[in-house]
Every structure is written in C-alpha cells, then in structure tokens.
Amino acid sequence: MAATVAGCVSEEADDDPEAGNGNGTGNGNGANGDDREFVAPATQVYGTIDPAKQTDYTEAMATNNFYEPLITVDGETREPTDSMAVEWDVEDDGVT
Known part of the structure; x- marks a missing residue:
C-alpha cells in the first residue's frame, strides 16, 4: 500500500495582476x-493497516x-x- 499527498498551485495568483504570473513580474516576494505557494507531493509506502500485523x-x-x-x-x-x-x-480476574 502507499499513501500519497498531492501538491497544488493556487489559481488565485493568476487572477491577481500584482501577484505575479511566473514570468518575473509581480511584487517580487517569491x-x-x-x-504562489507550491506543495511538493510525498509518498510513504507501508505494508499493512491491519493492527494485528503492524511491524514498524x-x-x-x-x-x-x-x-x-x-x-x-x-x-x-x-x-x-x-x-x-x-x-x-472489567471482570473480577482483571483480564477480561
């Protein structure tokens, strides 16, 4: 199994002329x-989600x-x- 977190780029910057369009224009903050904010994807591979079989x-x-x-x-x-x-x-034996 693998869990993946996908990244995205905000579309708001395309509508804002002062936010920049990726070609060197804008307010110079990025x-x-x-x-615009970019979130990189990350993947983590794991063998099982069975709580009785987990090992790491x-x-x-x-x-x-x-x-x-x-x-x-x-x-x-x-x-x-x-x-x-x-x-x-809890039973009297304290186990059950």
Whole structure:
C-alpha cells in the first residue's frame, strides 16, 4: 500500500495582476516574482493497516489514522479511558 499527498498551485495568483504570473513580474516576494505557494507531493509506502500485523512505525501511524480505538489510556493516570466506547465492565480476574 502507499499513501500519497498531492501538491497544488493556487489559481488565485493568476487572477491577481500584482501577484505575479511566473514570468518575473509581480511584487517580487517569491522566486522570479511568483508568490504562489507550491506543495511538493510525498509518498510513504507501508505494508499493512491491519493492527494485528503492524511491524514498524509507518504501519503504526497508518493504523492510528485509520482506526479509532474503543478505549485508550490516559496520559497522566495511565488508566483506561473512553474513546469510542462510553461504558465497559472489567471482570473480577482483571483480564477480561
């Protein structure tokens, strides 16, 4: 699998005569007078989004972004707290 973030160039600069048109005219704030923003594409390849099969940081981050857990751990108390689940019971054995 691969995740891709695509870049784009704002079309607003083409409508604004003071923004520059990429040929050296404009207010001079950008390269060659072109002050439009360009975002470069980035790709990250990962093997699985199955939370039971993740093996590295990239897969863990993909899993975190694709799934919301039923419960999570509070950062200060380290106790379970709700996420999607709003109520749960713990058995006497403390495992279930």
